Amino acid sequence: MGRYVIRRLLQFIPTVLGTMFLLHYITSLAIQFSGNPVRALFGDRTPPPALLQAITERLGYGDPCLDRRGDPCLWRAAEGGGGWLGTGYEPGLFFDRLSGVFFHFDFGVNLRERAVTDLVADAIPFTFKLLLIAIVFEAVVGIAAGVWAGLRGGSFADNLVKISTVFIISVPIFVLGVVVREFVGVKFGNVLRGQDWIPDLISVGVFTPGFKPDYPFASLIIPGMVLGAVSLATTARLTRTSIMENIRADYVRTAKAKGLTNKRVIGVHTLRNSLIPVITFLGVDIGAAMAGAVVTETIFNVPGIGRLVTMSARTGESSVVIGVVTMLVLVVLLANLLVDLLYAVLDPRIRYE
Amino acid sequence: MSSDVNVKLDALPGADPNALPLQVKDLHVEFRTRNGIAHAVNGVSFDLRAGETRAILGESGCGKSVTAQAIMGILDSPPGFVTGGEILYRGVDLLKLPESERRKVRANRIAMIFQDALSALNPVFTVGFQLAELFRKHRGMSRQDAKARAVELLDLVKIPAAKQRVNDYPHQFSGGMRQRVMIAMALALDPEVLIADEPTTALDVTVQAQIMALLAELQRERNMGLVLITHDMGVVADVADRISVMYAGRVIEEAGVNDIYASPAHPYTKGLLESIPRLDLKGQELSAIKGLPPALTNIPPGCAFNPRCRYAQEVCRKDPAPPLYQVSPSRTAACHFWKEVKGDE
Numbered sequence: 001m002g003r004y005v006i007r008r009l010l011q012f013i014p015t016v017l018g019t020m021f022l023l024h025y026i027t028s029l030a031i032q033f034s035g036n037p038v039r040a041l042f043g044d045r046t047p048p049p050a051l052l053q054a055i056t057e058r059l060g061y062g063d064p065c066l067d068r069r070g071d072p073c074l075w076r077a078a079e080g081g082g083g084w085l086g087t088g089y090e091p092g093l094f095f096d097r098l099s100g101v102f103f104h105f106d107f108g109v110n111l112r113e114r115a116v117t118d119l120v121a122d123a124i125p126f127t128f129k130l131l132l133i134a135i136v137f138e139a140v141v142g143i144a145a146g147v148w149a150g151l152r153g154g155s156f157a158d159n160l161v162k163i164s165t166v167f168i169i170s171v172p173i174f175v176l177g178v179v180v181r182e183f184v185g186v187k188f189g190n191v192l193r194g195q196d197w198i199p200d201l202i203s204v205g206v207f208t209p210g211f212k213p214d215y216p217f218a219s220l221i222i223p224g225m226v227l228g229a230v231s232l233a234t235t236a237r238l239t240r241t242s243i244m245e246n247i248r249a250d251y252v253r254t255a256k257a258k259g260l261t262n263k264r265v266i267g268v269h270t271l272r273n274s275l276i277p278v279i280t281f282l283g284v285d286i287g288a289a290m291a292g293a294v295v296t297e298t299i300f301n302v303p304g305i306g307r308l309v310t311m312s313a314r315t316g317e318s319s320v321v322i323g324v325v326t327m328l329v330l331v332v333l334l335a336n337l338l339v340d341l342l343y344a345v346l347d348p349r350i351r352y353e
Numbered sequence: 354m355s356s357d358v359n360v361k362l363d364a365l366p367g368a369d370p371n372a373l374p375l376q377v378k379d380l381h382v383e384f385r386t387r388n389g390i391a392h393a394v395n396g397v398s399f400d401l402r403a404g405e406t407r408a409i410l411g412e413s414g415c416g417k418s419v420t421a422q423a424i425m426g427i428l429d430s431p432p433g434f435v436t437g438g439e440i441l442y443r444g445v446d447l448l449k450l451p452e453s454e455r456r457k458v459r460a461n462r463i464a465m466i467f468q469d470a471l472s473a474l475n476p477v478f479t480v481g482f483q484l485a486e487l488f489r490k491h492r493g494m495s496r497q498d499a500k501a502r503a504v505e506l507l508d509l510v511k512i513p514a515a516k517q518r519v520n521d522y523p524h525q526f527s528g529g530m531r532q533r534v535m536i537a538m539a540l541a542l543d544p545e546v547l548i549a550d551e552p553t554t555a556l557d558v559t560v561q562a563q564i565m566a567l568l569a570e571l572q573r574e575r576n577m578g579l580v581l582i583t584h585d586m587g588v589v590a591d592v593a594d595r596i597s598v599m600y601a602g603r604v605i606e607e608a609g610v611n612d613i614y615a616s617p618a619h620p621y622t623k624g625l626l627e628s629i630p631r632l633d634l635k636g637q638e639l640s641a642i643k644g645l646p647p648a649l650t651n652i653p654p655g656c657a658f659n660p661r662c663r664y665a666q667e668v669c670r671k672d673p674a675p676p677l678y679q680v681s682p683s684r685t686a687a688c689h690f691w692k693e694v695k696g697d698e
Contacts, residue, residue, distance in 0.1 A: 257460065259460040
């Protein structure tokens with residue numbers, strides 16, 4: 001078990017390095033092809049070259065490799081010859097970034113010179129709340145719908161769940177999000193806001209087209225449900241199949257033969273086994289939901305991690321993109337590891353060597 | 354058994370303690386599937402006395418397991434339905450009981466052992482939990498008392514180091530040990546009837562013998578009726594008192610164990626006996642019953658065995674199916690030509 005965890009943790013290293021290089025290369029290419037992001041600070045005005053040069057250096061975009069299209073910025077010519085092992089080159093921008101992150105916990109700054117770590121610290125509570133709402137929503141509603149359908153295979157309930165889940169799965173989250181914002185947040189919300197007897201918490205807070213700082217939890221409910229919707233459909237499907245499979249299992253027949261009540265046969269013996277794949281899916285889904293949060297937060301204007309990534313990708317702030325996405329990668333990797341460990345707890349037949 | 358917590362059940366309302374512990378009369382079960390109705394059990398009848406072992410013998414798909422599940426009331430329904438007959442426990446027709454009463458008969462009065470103990474035990478609960486559950490839910494015991502009883506039960510079925518093993522999961526036991534756990538589970542509440550559905554099929558031969566010996570011993574101690582469902586004629590010969598041979602959902606021969614082995618009165622039984630390898634016939638080709646059993650959705654008219662029968666004549670191919678002829682005061686056979694079959698020996 002301990003050795004298994006260590007082996008898994010070691011596997012994080014190539015994954016994280018690979019992700020970081022990919023992010024580094026993509027953001028470098030963006031700068032190489034579309035120009036210095038620092039110029040955005042000056043809007044339409046043309047800055048004095050010396051000032052622009054100074055700011056660019058300070059924000060970490062001064063490396064000459066960023067002017068050479070296609071250069072992966074791995075090595076740079078060493079000043080005064082020599083360099084690394086006498087090759088005349090020394091580690092370049094990529095390695096600077098790595099050492100910043102891993103040796104100084106320095107993820108760089110954005111264009112306004114705020115540390116990426118501060119930006120993340122400000123944004124992450126919103127994303128966590130959003131994820132919590134999404135996961136709770138998909139777990140509770142998804143499992144309930146799946147059990148309901150699975151116990152009545154072929155019935156109206158089963159078909160209803162099957163058809164509605166296919167419908168949800170086939171609609172991409174950015175379409176669903178925009179549609180929900182337009183019809184539930186704006187149109188239906190306007191109807192509610194026209195009624196005096198409905199408290200503001202509901203009409204202004206919950207049914208809102210976007211995040212409202214006055215209602216930091218209520219206004220995240222609908223974005224959270226949109227975020228959880230697609231995985232909810234998958235959860236319901238998975239639960240349904242799993243229940244239908246287990247309800248015919250021999251040990252369920254044994255449980256019936258033991259004279260247990262139907263409630264106990266289903267609720268303890270069938271459900272405990274049926275939920276093993278569902279819970280593992282929900283765990284892995286935390287990672288997928290993070291990706292979904294990028295879209296949902298942008299649509300609903302939630303000041304979380306996802307919107308931070310979208311914004312900085314637009315302005316070309318590579319250090320923010322690299323820093324935030326690297327942190328997300330670590331969270332996803334850890335979540336996956338925890339799920340694998342949880343799997344052994346749920347199913348005693350699983351042992352990690 | 355510690356008797357301080359051993360609450361004896363009240364008699365089932367209407368039950369006659371002098372009536373037979375189990376009587377099945379003209380049981381019919383069908384499965385309504387998309388491909389038509391499968392007539393799995395077509396008028397099965399048998400009696401079981403206290404302490405008696407009744408073997409139900411037949412090949413796969415002849416309806417023996419379905420009969421057992423119908424007695425327990427654990428048919429998958431739909432598609433399975435009991436469409437006729439009576440299942441009497443001490444004179445009470447279980448089929449007429451409401452589910453809440455029927456449930457209390459299971460495990461308390463009639464218990465069942467299944468074929469493959471690995472899949473029949475819940476993989477995610479310890480065997481202790483699965484045993485203790487019976488005492489907790491049927492006898493209202495505390496977790497601790499129930500666990501203590503679980504250990505006693507494992508001792509009873511001769512599982513070494515019961516106190517430690519009670520916390521193990523089913524997959525941590527060997528095949529034979531798992532079947533012992535199943536037996537412990539079935540005997541937990543002291544039932545009067547035990548139905549064993551192919552209890553040794555998944556085990557190797559030496560373990561089979563141990564399990565059958567254990568079952569026989571426990572049955573003797575408790576004067577329990579045993580319905581032994583099997584396709585293994587060797588197992589039957591050792592332990593059974595009476596045998597019902599089933600074919601295509603019917604009992605086609607019913608007799609004491611010695612009568613059947615000495616002189617079968619139905620061609621199917623005869624065919625089964627001839628297909629047992631025998632040392633004294635070494636070097637000769639083993640005879641087999643030609644053909645396959647009929648699909649239960651399409652049972653041939655007349656005697657269901659007629660397409661495979663060397664005695665079959667015109668009368669066998671026409672409905673109605675042959676009735677159970679009284680071969681002797683204590684045995685019956687459903688063959689028009691039982692005299693020829695029997696005398697042919």
